[in-house]
Amino acid sequence: MPQTNMLVTQEPVPQSVKSSDLVPKVPEVEHNTEHYGSSELAMAGFRSAKYLTEEWYQNNNIRCHQAFTDCDQSECNRQESKHLAAETKALSQRTQQDTNKKVGERLQDVHFWKSELQREIEDLMAETDLLIAQKLRLQRALDATEVPFSISMDNLQCRERRQPPDRVKDVVEMELLKEAELIRNVQELLKRTLMQIVNQIRLNRDHKEFCEMDWSDKVDTYNIDVLCSGYNNESTTVQFHPHSSKLDDSASTPEMWGKYCQENVCRAQREKTASVNLRLLIDNILNDSSKDLCVQCDAVNLAFSRGCQEIENAKNNLEHHLRKILREITDQENNISSLKQAIKDKEAPLRVAETRLYQRSQRPNVDLCRDNAQIRLASEVEELTMSIKALKEKLMESEHALKNLEGTQMILEKEISIKNNSLFIDRQKCMTHRSRYPTILRLTGYQ
Incomplete structure (x- = not known):
């Protein structure tokens, strides 16, 4: 059968076909020529370089089967790609919606704590102002005690100029000594209270500063989250940040964040409560001390009146005598x-x-008789x-x-x-x- 040259059209090779499949299989050349004659020996070189017919059909069948397989795989791949694209689109939408929800919830949490901190800052500022007013009032009260103390000491010194026997330790002196001791005790109490109020003002300002720092962080965080919540797929300012998903090792957890905020607010509330209690204590101290001083002043004045009346009575009695x-x-x-x-x-x-x-003693003789x-x-x-x-x-x-x-x-x-x-x-x-x-x-x- 005469052999003709066959043009094989080279088709695009699918990616699933290996390069080894495209190499034609070279038949082994038979070197044993004992069965051929002289003419056949002359054609042996041409015959050994050709494919067999069965191989040609087999090759065509392989190529057709490969084409069918590649088409089928490609169609499956297209279907899977379309399905995957739809799934990833839905997943991306759900994920973005959930993220938007989480960002919104986070905005509410941040806004809540920001509002709480702002309220505590305002309360601490107002309470500190009230404490400063109480401090001024306490200082004025402490300064006011200098006058009665000087009066008591002056009274005691003046009464030292009394002359004996009126220089006695009477009721007036005892009441004056009691008054001086009471004033000294009140002054010591007011000084200790003044130190407490100065310390409380310092604590209020320190915690106010802590709250302001936390509030400033919350404001920045809230602004950032507001900006993030405004982003969408049509935003023109978004861009890729490949390494942004990596969190810093020092980043806090939501539990740590909430605990930190709660502790700041609780500390501020504790200091505010302590400040309120201190103001109430100062009111009670000032009211009680002023009442005690006035009561003692009345007692001293009454003792002076009674003493003066006793001295007046004694003087009147002496004048009568x-x-x-x-x-x-x-x-x-x-x-x-x-x-x-x-x-x-x-x-x-x-x-x-x-x-x-004498004259009768001059009588003479017997006439000198005792008649x-x-x-x-x-x-x-x-x-x-x-x-x-x-x-x-x-x-x-x-x-x-x-x-x-x-x-x-x-x-x-x-x-x-x-x-x-x-x-x-x-x-x-x-x-x-x-x-x-x-x-x-x-x-x-x-x-």
Whole structure:
């Protein structure tokens, strides 16, 4: 059978066909020529380079089957691609919708905590302003206690200038010492409270700063999430960021984030509660301390009034006795004058009687007798002598009584002077100075 040249049209090779399938299989050349004649030996080279007919049909069948298989696979691939594209489109839409939902929920969470932080910041600012006002009020109240303390110390120092025996530790001094001690205790309490309020203001400002930092982060986060929620598939500002899906190792978890926000808000609320309680405590301290000071001031004033009244009564009593002493001194002086005149009046009769006795002692001889006249003259002299002696003794007693009266007069006048000095100190100095005692409004820090 004559062999003809066959043109084989080269078709595009599908990707599923291996390159080894395209290489024609070369038949093995038979080297054994013992069955061929001489003419056949001459054609042996042409015959060995050709395909066999069966191989040609087999090759065609293979190519057709390969084409059919490739078409079928391609059609399946197209169907699968269309189905996959539809599935991925639906998945992408669902995923984007879920992402939008999550971003929206996150926006609500961020907005909630941002609002909470903003509210706490405003509350802390308002509470800090109230604390600053309370601090100013507390400082004014502390300054106001300096006046009553100086008044008490001045009263005590003034009363040290009292003269004995009026320099006594009386009720007034005890009340003044109690008042000075009370004022010192109130000042110490106000100073400690002032330190507490300064510390609380510092804590409020520190926590306000923490909340402001967290609030600033929430504002930035909220703006970023708002921007992200506005992106869609038609946005022109979106672009690829290949490595953006990798989170930093230091990134927090939602639980950590929520706990951090909650702790910030709780700390701010705790400090706000502590600030409110401190303000209430300051109100109670100022009210109680001012009432205690006013009550003690009234007690001191009452003690001063009673003490002055007692001194006034004592002075009046001394003046009454002084008037009696002065009258008695006058009477005693008159009495002494009378005694002296009485003694002087006895001198003339005594001279007469003694002269008579002297003259009668000159009688001569027997006429010098102890007659009744002589006896009477002697008794008269004796009586006059005894009278003068008695009058002189009484004069000495009267003069001694007058001296005692004059001494008592000096004592009474000195005591009255001491009482006047005590009244001047207590009434004119102390009580007048106590009229500058601050009012309860100043003691509570409102003025």
